[in-house]
Amino acid sequence: FLEDVKAQAKGELQASESRYQAQRRVTLALQTELLQLYSRLETEESSATASA
């Protein structure tokens, strides 16, 4: 019976952890995207300054 309780808890924890891990992957993807956008923005701004 004790094993049963443990197994159940493990099942729930695994699902919860998988949800957490997905958030972490989302964070990474967002950061990559943001980084790219910032560098694009900088290029655009410097070229705008140069042409002004």
Add this chain to the structure above:
Amino acid sequence: FLEDVKAQAKGELQASESRYQAQRRVTLALQTELLQLYSRLETEESSATASA
């Protein structure tokens, strides 16, 4: 003893939950930032087109 195991499982699940919530706040903040960046980029691009 059983109560002990249950309490421990509950504690672990709660910890996982709060880690998830924290990460979730991070991704929401990053998404807001992303949105702002997109609109800044669009403004710059449209003004660059207009001035060209």
Add this chain to the structure above:
Amino acid sequence: MADDPQRNFRSAYYEKVGFRGVEEKKSLEILLKDNPLDVEKLSTFSQRFPLPSMYRIHVWKVLLGILPPHSDSHALVSRYRVEQFEDVSGALTAMRFVHASTPPTELYLRVYQLESRQLPRRSELRPPDAEDENFLAIARAMEEIVDDPVDCYWLIRCFVNQFKHKFGDSIPHLPKSLEHFLSQEDAALLAHLKTSGALNSLPYCLWFRRCFAGCLPESSLQRVWDKVISGSCKILVFVAVEILLSYKIMLMGMSDPDGVYNFLSNMPQENTDAIVSKAIDLWHKYCGTPMHSV
């Protein structure tokens, strides 16, 4: 008794109209009342019998680990699964990978890629490669079987992952296995396929990587997937054997490997239920019927 044609006719008939299924359905219902669920017994059931359609999605979710064995955790875990899918698809929308009119199958692919750290940068988006195409084919078929988008995503993801992990090493050997069983069932057909050069260019990717997604209509396909999800990739070989046997006359008249490939890749959608039934019988004949429990 199994050789009694009268009986065979009857049981085939009952299976078709759904009477024989009543007993099976009852025994599945008993299994589904267990708490925790006995995943082993559910696998055995699913290997032996077709899953009643009203329980199919639920059993698949348990077999694939989308739902844990403990039924009283199902509500909580289902909520986690929904949130996880919504979190990731929301982020993909924010990153403009997907938008309101993106086909669901493409959304599923992107969610899957993000979760497995394979999402390309948005500036480096490329057309789907072979593996993406396999995923999309399975996704399109799953979409026909499953109504709920969250369930659909999870079933595709876990189906694809389980298939890769469990059978990844066996897949390259399936064409040889096909050759072996075809030699047992119809040596003349095998000889013809060999001499015409068609044997090496059968649609193996469609059969053994996409598990017949896009080849068989969903009503037949799901009966094959019952077996794959409950632990057999050998069934794929027997479906392929039965397809070849069913179109023997046509195939014997074809000598161009490309013609054979094209015909089999766009196979007629008639009689596929019979093909699958025969394939399951053949699979039981060569590999035995799992006997324990149920």
